[in-house]
Amino acid sequence: MQVTIQPSSISGTIVAPASKSSMQRACAAALVRKGESIIRNPGISNDDRAALKVIQALGATVEQLEDGSIKITSDGVNAVTSEVNNGESGLGIRMFAPIVALNAKEMTINGEGSLLTRPMDFFDEIFPQLGVQITSNNGKLPLKVHGPLQPKNITIDGSLSSQFLTGLLLAYSALDAKDVTITVNNLKSKPYVDLTLSVMEQFQLKVPRNNDHKEFFFEIEPVNYQSTYIDYTVESDWSGGAFLLVAGAIAGNITVRGLDIASTQADKAVMQALMDCGCNLSVQDNQIEIGPGKLKAFHFDATDCPDLFPPLAALAAYCEGTTVIEGVHRLAHKESDRGLTIQQELGKMGLEVVLQDNLMLIKGGNGLHGAHVHSRHDHRIAMMCAVAGLKAEGETIIEEAQAVSKSYPNFYEHIQSLGGVVSLNNKEAIHE
Ligand SMILES: O=C(O)C1=C[C@@H](OP(=O)(O)O)[C@@H](O)[C@H](O)C1
Numbered sequence: 001m002q003v004t005i006q007p008s009s010i011s012g013t014i015v016a017p018a019s020k021s022s023m024q025r026a027c028a029a030a031l032v033r034k035g036e037s038i039i040r041n042p043g044i045s046n047d048d049r050a051a052l053k054v055i056q057a058l059g060a061t062v063e064q065l066e067d068g069s070i071k072i073t074s075d076g077v078n079a080v081t082s083e084v085n086n087g088e089s090g091l092g093i094r095m096f097a098p099i100v101a102l103n104a105k106e107m108t109i110n111g112e113g114s115l116l117t118r119p120m121d122f123f124d125e126i127f128p129q130l131g132v133q134i135t136s137n138n139g140k141l142p143l144k145v146h147g148p149l150q151p152k153n154i155t156i157d158g159s160l161s162s163q164f165l166t167g168l169l170l171a172y173s174a175l176d177a178k179d180v181t182i183t184v185n186n187l188k189s190k191p192y193v194d195l196t197l198s199v200m201e202q203f204q205l206k207v208p209r210n211n212d213h214k215e216f217f218f219e220i221e222p223v224n225y226q227s228t229y230i231d232y233t234v235e236s237d238w239s240g241g242a243f244l245l246v247a248g249a250i251a252g253n254i255t256v257r258g259l260d261i262a263s264t265q266a267d268k269a270v271m272q273a274l275m276d277c278g279c280n281l282s283v284q285d286n287q288i289e290i291g292p293g294k295l296k297a298f299h300f301d302a303t304d305c306p307d308l309f310p311p312l313a314a315l316a317a318y319c320e321g322t323t324v325i326e327g328v329h330r331l332a333h334k335e336s337d338r339g340l341t342i343q344q345e346l347g348k349m350g351l352e353v354v355l356q357d358n359l360m361l362i363k364g365g366n367g368l369h370g371a372h373v374h375s376r377h378d379h380r381i382a383m384m385c386a387v388a389g390l391k392a393e394g395e396t397i398i399e400e401a402q403a404v405s406k407s408y409p410n411f412y413e414h415i416q417s418l419g420g421v422v423s424l425n426n427k428e429a430i431h432e
C-alpha cells in the first residue's frame with residue numbers, strides 16, 4: 001500500500017489511540033487471573049488482535065460487548081491448541097512465552113514478519129533453569145516448549161529488552177510464586193516494567209516487591225484476591241500520541257486528548273523533549289494543546305524509551321541546530337534496525353543523521369523535501385515519514401505504508417481528520 005502526504009497545516013482535536021502495551025498486558029493479566037475481566041477502550045491494532053487470539057488459544061473466552069468493551073473470562077491457563085501465534089508482536093511473544101510454558105504439554109510458539117528475525121535466545125538459556133524444555137531455531141522462532149514452568153530464584157539479563165522480564169513476572173504471579181526472587185542485571189526500558197506491575201496490581205494479581213529494578217521479590221504470603229471481577233480501561237498511547245504531538249509541533253496547532261500525564265508509560269517522556277525544543281505547549285486536564293514555536297535543537301536520552309526515536313527524529317529535523325539523542329544501541333532489534341532505517345529514510349528527504357556509537361546526531365533546521373520513502377515494514381518508520389512529510393517541500397510517498405496497523409491502524413485517518421492532505425491507494429490493506 002502506498003500513502004502520499006502533501007505539505008499541510010493541521011488543526012483541530014484528536015483522541016490518542018489505545019496503547020498496545022496496556023492492552024496486551026491487560027489480555028495477559030485477564031488470562032492468568034481466574035474470573036471475569038471487562039476491558040474498556042480495547043485496542044484494535046494487529047498486536048492487540050494477536051494477543052486476543054493467543055489468550056483464546058490458552059483457554060480464555062473473549063466476548064465483544066455492545067458498548068465496545070470486551071469481556072474476558074478465564075479459568076487460568078489451559079491451552080486448547082498446541083500452537084500459539086503472536087503475529088508480529090515482540091512484547092506478545094516475550095510476555096506470552098513464559099505463560100504458554102505454564103502448560104504441562106508441548107507447545108509451539110510462533111510469529112510472523114519481522115518477529116521471525118528478532119532474538120529469542122533468552123529463552124534457550126532461561127527456560128531449562130525453570131524446568132521447561134525448549135527447542136528454538138538457533139535462538140529465533142519457532143520455539144517448542146514443554147513445561148510446566150516452576151518459579152525459582154533466577155538471575156536474568158535485562159539489557160536487550162524488558163519484555164522477557166514482563167513475561168516472567170506475569171508467569172510467576174500466575175503460579176502464586178512464594179519466597180522467590182527474579183534478579184535482573186542491567187535492565188533497560190524500566191518504565192515498561194512499571195507498567196507491567198501497575199497492570200498486575202489493577203488485576204489484583206500477586207505483585208512482587210520491586211527493589212530498584214534489580215530484584216523482584218515474591219513474598220511468602222499467598223495472593224489475596226479481593227474480587228472475582230476486574231474492570232480495566234486501556235490507557236491512551238503515549239507512543240502513538242508522540243507522533244500526533246510532533247505533528248502539532250511542526251505543522252499546526254492541535255489538541256491531543258486522552259493522554260494521562262500520570263501514566264507509567266515510558267513514552268510520556270516525549271513531553272520533556274517537546275518542552276526543550278521550544279514549541280508552544282499547554283497541558284490541561286486530559287488534553288495537550290501544541291503548536292509550532294521557534295524550534296531549536298535539544299538533547300534527549302531515549303535509552304529507556306526507545307520507541308521515541310522515530311517521532312523525535314522527525315521533530316529534530318525541523319529544529320535549528322544539532323539534536324543529540326542517546327540510546328541508539330537499543331534500536332538494533334526492533335521491527336527494523338531503527339537507527340539505520342531512520343538515517344536512511346529521513347536521508348532520502350534531505351536530512352543529515354549521523355550515528356556515532358550510542359548517539360544519533362540530527363542536523364536540523366534546513367528544511368526537508370518530499371521523497372519516495374519506504375516503511376521498511378516498521379510502523380514507526382511509516383509514521384515518522386508521514387509526520388516529517390507534513391512540513392516538507394513537495395509530496396512524500398510512503399511504500400508499504402500499511403505497517404502502521406501494528407500499533408495504530410487509524411493513524412492516517414487521524415492525520416486526515418486534522419486537515420493533513422493524505423491519500424491512501426489501498427485503504428483496505430490497513431484494516432485487513
Ligand atoms: O513492554 C512493552 O510494551 C514494550 C517494551 C519496549 O521494548 P524493550 O523492552 O525491548 O525496549 C518497547 O520498545 C516496545 O515497543 C513495547
Ligand SMILES: C=C(OP(=O)(O)O)C(=O)O
Pocket residue numbers: 088089090091092307334335380407
Ligand atoms: C518495538 C516495538 O514493539 P514490539 O517489541 O512489541 O514488537 C514497537 O512497538 O516499536
